[in-house]
Amino acid sequence: MTDQAQAAPKEPSIVARLRERFPDAVEEVTNFRSQLAIRIRNEDIFAVCLYLRDEPEWRFDMLSDLCGVDMVKLREIPRFDVVYQLYSVQHNRRLRLKTAVDEWGTVASVTPLWPGGNWQEREAYDMFGIAFVGHPDMRRILLPDDWHEFPLRKEIAQEGDRLEADRWLAKQGIPIRLTE
Amino acid sequence: MANTLVPSGGTAIEITDEQQVDDIHRVITLNMGPQHPSTHGVFRVVLDLEGEIILDARPVMGYLHRGVEKLFENHRYPQLIPWTDRTDYAAAPSNNLAICMTIEQICGIDVPERAEYFRVILAELSRISSHLLWVGTHALDMGALSMVLYAFREREMILDLFDSFCGARLTTNIMEIGGFTRDIPDGWIEKCREFVAIFPSRQQEYVDLLSANPIWLNRTKGIGVITAEEAIAYSLTGPMIRGSGVAFDIRKAKPYLVYDRLDWEVPIGENGDTYDRYLVRMEEMRQSLSMIEQCLDQMPPEGPFLARESNYVQPPHLASQYNAEDMQRHFVWTIKGPRPPKGEVYCATEGPKGEIGFYLISDGSAVPYRLHYRAPSFVNLQILPKLARGAMLADVVALIGTIDIVLGDVDR
Numbered sequence: 001m002t003d004q005a006q007a008a009p010k011e012p013s014i015v016a017r018l019r020e021r022f023p024d025a026v027e028e029v030t031n032f033r034s035q036l037a038i039r040i041r042n043e044d045i046f047a048v049c050l051y052l053r054d055e056p057e058w059r060f061d062m063l064s065d066l067c068g069v070d071m072v073k074l075r076e077i078p079r080f081d082v083v084y085q086l087y088s089v090q091h092n093r094r095l096r097l098k099t100a101v102d103e104w105g106t107v108a109s110v111t112p113l114w115p116g117g118n119w120q121e122r123e124a125y126d127m128f129g130i131a132f133v134g135h136p137d138m139r140r141i142l143l144p145d146d147w148h149e150f151p152l153r154k155e156i157a158q159e160g161d162r163l164e165a166d167r168w169l170a171k172q173g174i175p176i177r178l179t180e
Numbered sequence: 181m182a183n184t185l186v187p188s189g190g191t192a193i194e195i196t197d198e199q200q201v202d203d204i205h206r207v208i209t210l211n212m213g214p215q216h217p218s219t220h221g222v223f224r225v226v227l228d229l230e231g232e233i234i235l236d237a238r239p240v241m242g243y244l245h246r247g248v249e250k251l252f253e254n255h256r257y258p259q260l261i262p263w264t265d266r267t268d269y270a271a272a273p274s275n276n277l278a279i280c281m282t283i284e285q286i287c288g289i290d291v292p293e294r295a296e297y298f299r300v301i302l303a304e305l306s307r308i309s310s311h312l313l314w315v316g317t318h319a320l321d322m323g324a325l326s327m328v329l330y331a332f333r334e335r336e337m338i339l340d341l342f343d344s345f346c347g348a349r350l351t352t353n354i355m356e357i358g359g360f361t362r363d364i365p366d367g368w369i370e371k372c373r374e375f376v377a378i379f380p381s382r383q384q385e386y387v388d389l390l391s392a393n394p395i396w397l398n399r400t401k402g403i404g405v406i407t408a409e410e411a412i413a414y415s416l417t418g419p420m421i422r423g424s425g426v427a428f429d430i431r432k433a434k435p436y437l438v439y440d441r442l443d444w445e446v447p448i449g450e451n452g453d454t455y456d457r458y459l460v461r462m463e464e465m466r467q468s469l470s471m472i473e474q475c476l477d478q479m480p481p482e483g484p485f486l487a488r489e490s491n492y493v494q495p496p497h498l499a500s501q502y503n504a505e506d507m508q509r510h511f512v513w514t515i516k517g518p519r520p521p522k523g524e525v526y527c528a529t530e531g532p533k534g535e536i537g538f539y540l541i542s543d544g545s546a547v548p549y550r551l552h553y554r555a556p557s558f559v560n561l562q563i564l565p566k567l568a569r570g571a572m573l574a575d576v577v578a579l580i581g582t583i584d585i586v587l588g589d590v591d592r
Contacts (some may be wrong), residue, residue: 032523032524032525033285033286033288033523033525035524035525035526037524061412061413062412062413062415063415064415064528064535064537064554065526065537065539065552065554065559067539067552067554069541069550069552070550073543073549074543074549083539083552085526085537085539085554089412089426089428092433092434094526094528096526114413114415115413115414115562116413116414116415116416116559116562117415118562119558119559119561119562120559123558127249141241141242142241142242142245142591142592143242143245144242151247151250152249152250152253156250
């Protein structure tokens with residue numbers, strides 16, 4: 001996808017403005033099927049979201065969707081991505097932000113900015129074990145509170161024993177840890 | 181200050197002496213659900229009560245969690261469509277449409293015009309059927325027992341239409357990647373027109389029953405008020421945000437299929453209360469009916485119903501039943517499945533309950549690397565604790581009803 005981003009004739013103005021305002025924050029810009037996705041450095045995600053929400057030029061006032069992604073099969077480290085789908089009701093515009101999180105790492109919660117992110121962040125924690133710092137109620141949401149694993153991690157097999165997944169992980173040299 | 185109570189994280193609530201049980205206040209914790217007829221499934225709310233006033237509400241969910249996102253990662257793309265039936269099972273064709281459009285978007289498939297019209301017809305029929313289920317059960321929750329019988333009478337007509345097209349009433353699996361593999365059966369269009377002709381008079385019956393009913397007005401007006409700013413901040417979509425006066429509808433904001441060729445309006449509410457959301461959904465049914473009628477008129481009677489066969493679109497069904505080579509081709513395609521290019525898309529469509537979003541990451545293999553389902557019921561339900569704080573205990577069923585949840589969609 002990086003190749004496509006480089007092949008794009010010119011960067012959209014929102015990326016230029018972000019680079020200008022947060023010089024080190026923008027790590028990667030992709031444009032696939034005319035959907036813009038900007039990868040933001042983990043430390044800057046809250047500041048960038050605050051800027052995008054409040055700046056009259058952008059006004060991304062709605063957090064449409066938030067989800068985690070286990071990137072273990074696609075890259076070495078960091079382990080996870082958190083993906084934000086922002087929407088501006090005023091300008092009728094969508095934008096996708098991504099940020100990388102280490103295994104057992106943390107990322108700033110955006111619930112203080114958009115209350116609608118509350119349960120979606122809890123779901124990302126429930127499924128992947130990504131901890132959101134600043135979240136008012138960081139608990140599991142769909143699974144029981146005492147559940148012992150994070151089911152959407154790639155090492156958790158869908159059913160049966162875990163042999164195949166374990167063998168695959170051993171081949172990749174990834175240690176198997178099921179609980180915190 | 182003695183008569184003021186500050187619940188955790190909420191605003192202060194004035195209580196009068198009459199509502200106090202003793203000299204000191206008493207807070208009762210009450211479990212509502214999971215087996216409760218008005219929670220529309222297995223949903224539980226833990227309520228902190230001071231008399232009849234709710235101090236705090238803590239929703240507990242996940243009783244119906246089947247892990248569809250894990251299942252998505254272990255099934256080939258055509259096998260994903262039946263799984264979406266089982267999320268929001270009150271409006272399965274809308275979910276089928278959302279997943280098909282997502283896969284078509286990442287593969288870059290253009291769907292024939294006739295199939296696009298027919299998809300709009302099915303999506304709008306499922307919207308009416310979902311709203312009928314909502315109006316019936318919502319009224320049932322508030323004590324209007326007869327409403328559900330009338331609503332289900334018309335819903336049955338829609339389910340019969342689904343049944344005669346695809347052979348299932350609820351778990352429809354009605355679309356394929358690239359269009360439809362079955363053609364419209366003889367007499368289907370006439371039956372659909374019959375429904376379009378009958379429905380307005382039937383809807384008038386609901387209006388006569390509810391719109392001026394003093395009990396209904398007292399139970400819904402001024403209950404669960406959401407301002408436009410709150411609706412946007414809480415990521416509400418569908419009738420929930422339109423009831424608060426925000427004209428956000430993805431069919432207008434970013435028209436897909438043939439919605440831009442149809443003449444229709446987005447109904448919005450004024451006060452953002454339960455009654456306004458009722459009006460919005462009633463008007464949406466009228467708009468949907470008008471859209472179905474326009475589609476039936478505009479749809480070309482003949483023409484392709486499935487995109488051209490390719491790596492992504494399956495070979496025609498019919499030939500495979502008469503011809504060995506065609507059957508092999510079909511078999512190989514089904515076993516191998518399409519392999520979309522590497523990339524990612526987020527595809528949002530307007531379902532009956534709000535924005536149905538699928539975020540798909542493809543690594544070029546036959547199964548999705550990650551497919552996230554943004555469930556409208558789940559996101560909309562977040563505002564329940566806020567609405568419940570300070571409300572009466574009896575209003576909880578009205579609030580759950582007005583959000584219009586399906587627990588298969590909340591828990592996934």
